Amino acid sequence: MTTVQLTPEAAGLPGFDETLLARIGGAAEPALLQEKRAAAFAQYRELPMPQVRDEEWRRTDPALFPFDRFAPSPRLAPVPRALAASPWDEEFDVVVCVSDDGFSIHDRTGLLNSGSLVVLSLADAATRHPALVERYLQGAARVKAPRKFSALGDAFWTFGLFIHVAPRVVVPNGVLIRYQHRAAGKAVLPHLVAAVSDEAQLTIAEYYESPADAELLAVSTRELYAGRNATLRAASLQEWGARTYHIGEDWVRAERDARVEWVTLLLGGQVSKMMVSCDVHEPNAQAYLSGLFFANDNQHVDQRTLQLHSAPHTYSNLLYKGAVKDQGHSVYQGIIDAAPGAIKVDAYQMNNNLILNEGARADSLPGLEIDADDLKCSHGATMGNLDESQMFYLRSRGLPEAEARRLLVMAFFEEVIERVPHEFMRERVREDVRRKCGEGA
Amino acid sequence: MSEQLPFFEIRNLHAKVEDKPILKGVNLVINPGETHALMGPNGSGKSTLSNVIMGHPSYEVTGGEILFQGRNIIEMEPDERARAGIFLAFQYPVAIPGISVAKFLKSAADARFGQGAIKASEFIKEMRENLKFLEMNEAFLNRFLNDGFSGGEKKRMEILQMLTLKPSLAVMDETDSGLDIDALRIVSKGVNRMVGPNFGLLVITHYERILTHIKPDHMHVLIDGQIAMSGGPELVKEVEKNGYDWIRARFGKEVLV
Ligand SMILES: Nc1ncnc2c1ncn2[C@@H]1O[C@H](COP(=O)(O)OP(=O)(O)O)[C@@H](O)[C@H]1O
Ligand SMILES: [Mg+2]
Numbered sequence: 001m002t003t004v005q006l007t008p009e010a011a012g013l014p015g016f017d018e019t020l021l022a023r024i025g026g027a028a029e030p031a032l033l034q035e036k037r038a039a040a041f042a043q044y045r046e047l048p049m050p051q052v053r054d055e056e057w058r059r060t061d062p063a064l065f066p067f068d069r070f071a072p073s074p075r076l077a078p079v080p081r082a083l084a085a086s087p088w089d090e091e092f093d094v095v096v097c098v099s100d101d102g103f104s105i106h107d108r109t110g111l112l113n114s115g116s117l118v119v120l121s122l123a124d125a126a127t128r129h130p131a132l133v134e135r136y137l138q139g140a141a142r143v144k145a146p147r148k149f150s151a152l153g154d155a156f157w158t159f160g161l162f163i164h165v166a167p168r169v170v171v172p173n174g175v176l177i178r179y180q181h182r183a184a185g186k187a188v189l190p191h192l193v194a195a196v197s198d199e200a201q202l203t204i205a206e207y208y209e210s211p212a213d214a215e216l217l218a219v220s221t222r223e224l225y226a227g228r229n230a231t232l233r234a235a236s237l238q239e240w241g242a243r244t245y246h247i248g249e250d251w252v253r254a255e256r257d258a259r260v261e262w263v264t265l266l267l268g269g270q271v272s273k274m275m276v277s278c279d280v281h282e283p284n285a286q287a288y289l290s291g292l293f294f295a296n297d298n299q300h301v302d303q304r305t306l307q308l309h310s311a312p313h314t315y316s317n318l319l320y321k322g323a324v325k326d327q328g329h330s331v332y333q334g335i336i337d338a339a340p341g342a343i344k345v346d347a348y349q350m351n352n353n354l355i356l357n358e359g360a361r362a363d364s365l366p367g368l369e370i371d372a373d374d375l376k377c378s379h380g381a382t383m384g385n386l387d388e389s390q391m392f393y394l395r396s397r398g399l400p401e402a403e404a405r406r407l408l409v410m411a412f413f414e415e416v417i418e419r420v421p422h423e424f425m426r427e428r429v430r431e432d433v434r435r436k437c438g439e440g441a
Numbered sequence: 442m443s444e445q446l447p448f449f450e451i452r453n454l455h456a457k458v459e460d461k462p463i464l465k466g467v468n469l470v471i472n473p474g475e476t477h478a479l480m481g482p483n484g485s486g487k488s489t490l491s492n493v494i495m496g497h498p499s500y501e502v503t504g505g506e507i508l509f510q511g512r513n514i515i516e517m518e519p520d521e522r523a524r525a526g527i528f529l530a531f532q533y534p535v536a537i538p539g540i541s542v543a544k545f546l547k548s549a550a551d552a553r554f555g556q557g558a559i560k561a562s563e564f565i566k567e568m569r570e571n572l573k574f575l576e577m578n579e580a581f582l583n584r585f586l587n588d589g590f591s592g593g594e595k596k597r598m599e600i601l602q603m604l605t606l607k608p609s610l611a612v613m614d615e616t617d618s619g620l621d622i623d624a625l626r627i628v629s630k631g632v633n634r635m636v637g638p639n640f641g642l643l644v645i646t647h648y649e650r651i652l653t654h655i656k657p658d659h660m661h662v663l664i665d666g667q668i669a670m671s672g673g674p675e676l677v678k679e680v681e682k683n684g685y686d687w688i689r690a691r692f693g694k695e696v697l698v
Contacts, residue, residue: 389535392495396519411540415538
C-alpha cells in the first residue's frame with residue numbers, strides 16, 4: 001500500500017480505511033478476494049473525492065450525502081432465512097434475500113444442483129469457481145477505469161453475489177434478489193456480478209427497500225455480462241425509504257449477437273446518484289436500456305447513462321423517463337460514445353421529463369461523443385407539463401382533476417413500465433407512481 | 442320533472458376565447474326525449490358551444506346561463522358536469538398513449554357511477570356487449586386510448602364511451618365528419634340506442650346524411666355565434682340545398698335593421 005499524504009480531495013469517506021479493509025476482507029476471505037479488494041482500495045485512494053465544482057457533480061453536490069453520519073456495516077454472513085418469504089418469490093428459480101442479519105439463497109426449483117446455474121456469495125464463489133470469479137469480478141463487464149464510488153464498492157462491498165449461467169442454458173424463471181435494510185446509521189455496499197455465458201438466457205429482478213425513518217447509505221455496484229448470443233434481462237426496483245442515500249455504479253457488457261434489456265426504476269430514497277454504463281462490445285450486440293425516476297417531496301435523483309459502442313454494427317436504444325413534483329429535483333445526463341472506427345452503429349437516446357408543479361426541477365443533458373462516421377445516432381430530451389387537452393378529455397369523462405392527473409402521470413411512465421419483465425413489479429411501480437402523485441379527489 | 446325546471450336550457454350565452462368573442466347570445470332549449478340538430482358554417486362557433494357546455498377551461502363565459510336539470514352549470518367543473526350526466530362526443534378526440542381503453546372506461550365508469558358501483562365482471566360483460574354492438578374488435582380494450590386509431594375508430598370510441606357512461610344529455614360535435622357509410626351506420630346505431638324519453642341530444646353536423654339515421658325533432662342554424670334560425674327537420678333539406686347565405690342575409694336584416 002502506498003503511503004502518500006492524502007489531500008482533502010483525495011480523501012475518502014470516514015471509516016473506509018485500511019483498518020476496515022482488514023476487518024471486512026481480511027484473512028477470513030479467499031486470497032483472490034483479498035487481492036481484488038486491495039487493488040480496488042489502492043485505486044479508491046488515488047481517485048479524488050468528487051467536488052461540487054466537478055462537471056459531473058455540479059447539479060448534485062456531494063455534500064448532499066452526509067457521509068460522516070454512516071458507519072460501515074459488517075460483511076454479511078449466511079443465515080437460514082434473511083427475509084420472510086414473499087409472494088414474488090414464487091415467480092423465480094432462485095431467490096436471494098439480504099438483510100442486516102445476513103443473506104440467504106433459496107433454490108426453489110433445484111436448478112442450483114444441476115450445475116448449469118451458479119448463485120453464490122462472492123466468498124463461496126471464489127472458493128468453488130475461482131477462475132470464473134477472477135474473470136468477472138472487477139472484470140469483463142467493466143470497460144472503463146473505475147470511478148471513486150465504484151472503487152469504494154469494489155474495496156468494501158459488504159455483500160457480494162455471484163451469478164453465472166453456463167453456456168446454452170436457459171434459466172426459465174430467473175433470479176430475484178431482495179434487499180431490505182433497516183439499521184439506521186449504517187452504510188451497506190452490495191456488489192452484484194452476473195455473467196450469462198454464450199447462448200444462455202437469464203432474467204434478474206432486484207428489489208431494494210428500507211423503512212421511511214431509517215437513515216442509511218447504500219453504495220451499490222453491478223457488473224453484468226452477456227456472452228455471445230446470450231440474453232440478459234434485468235430490472236431493479238429501488239423503493240428505499242425517504243431517508244436512504246444511494247450511489248450506484250453499474251456496468252453491463254454485451255458480446256456479439258447478445259441482447260441486454262435493463263430497466264432501472266428509481267422511486268424511493270432521499271438522494272440517489274446512479275450511473276448506468278453499457279458497452280455493446282462486439283458486432284450485432286444489442287442493448288435496450290430503460291429507466292424511470294420520480295422525485296417528489298424533496299427527493300433528489302441524479303441519473304447518468306453511458307452507451308458505449310466499442311465495435312461497429314452495434315445497437316443501443318435508451319429511454320429514460322422522469323417526473324418531478326413538490327420540491328423534487330432530477331438530473332439526467334446521457335452520453336453516447338462511439339469508438340473510433342465504430343461504423344454502422346445505431347444508437348438512440350431519449351429522455352422525457354414531466355414537471356408537475358412550479359418549484360420542482362428537472363435538468364436534462366443528453367449528449368454524444370462520436371469518433372466515427374457512417375453511423376446512425378440520435379438523441380433528444382423533452383420537458384413538459386401535463387397535456388391540457390388530455391386533462392380536459394379525461395375530466396370530460398367524469399374523472400376529478402387529481403385522478404385525471406394521476407392517470408396521465410401513470411400513462412406517461414407506461415412506456416417504460418411495459419418493459420419491466422414481471423407483472424408483479426409492473427403493478428408495484430404503477431402503485432408507487434400513483435401514490436407519489438398524491439392523494440386528493 | 443316540473444315545468445319550471447328546464448331539462449337543458451341555454452340562455453343568452455356569451456363566450457370568448459383568447460379575448461375574441463365567439464358566442465354572442467345563444468339561446469337553446471332541449472327537452473327530455475328530443476333530438477336537436479345544429480348546423481352552421483365553419484368558424485360559426487359550434488365547437489366553441491360544445492366546449493363551453495362541457496366546461497373547457499380555455500373558453501370564458503362572459504354572460505348568460507346554461508341550465509341543466511334546473512341548475513346553472515356555468516360554475517361547475519367539467520368532471521362534475523360529466524358526472525351529472527352531460528356527455529360530449531369530441532370533433533377531434535385526443536390520443537392518450539399509456540392508458541388502455543379498458544382502464545380508461547373503468548375509471549370513467551367508476552367516476553360517474555361511484556367506485557365499486559359496478560362489479561368488475563359485470564363491467565367487462567357490458568364492455569364486450571357494447572363493443573360487439575358497435576362492431577368493434579375486443580382487442581380495442583387493450584389498445585391505448587385513441588392512439589393510432591383511424592378517424593372512424595376514434596368516433597366509434599366516442600360512442601362506446603357514451604354507451605358506457607349513459608349520459609342524459611349528449612352533444613355530438615361533427616361525429617359524422619369523415620365517416621364512411623358503414624361507420625356512419627354503426628355510430629348512428631349506437632346513438633339511437635341512447636335515444637329515449639329521458640335523453641336529450643344535440644347533433645352538430647354539416648351534412649344531412651347523419652340526420653337520415655338520427656332523426657332530429659328540431660333544427661337550428663348557428664351563424665357568427667348566434668342561432669340565426671330554428672325550425673323543424675325540413676330546415677335540414679333547405680340548408681343542404683341552398684347553403685347558409687340566405688339565412689345569413691335574412692338574419693342580418695332582422696337583427697341589424
Ligand atoms: N381554442 C381556441 N383558440 C383560439 N381560437 C379559437 C379556439 N377555439 C375556437 N376558436 C376560434 O373561434 C371561432 C369559432 O370556432 P369553432 O367553435 O371551432 O367553430 P366551428 O366548430 O363552428 O367550426 C373560430 O374563429 C376559431 O378560430
Ligand atoms: Mg367545429
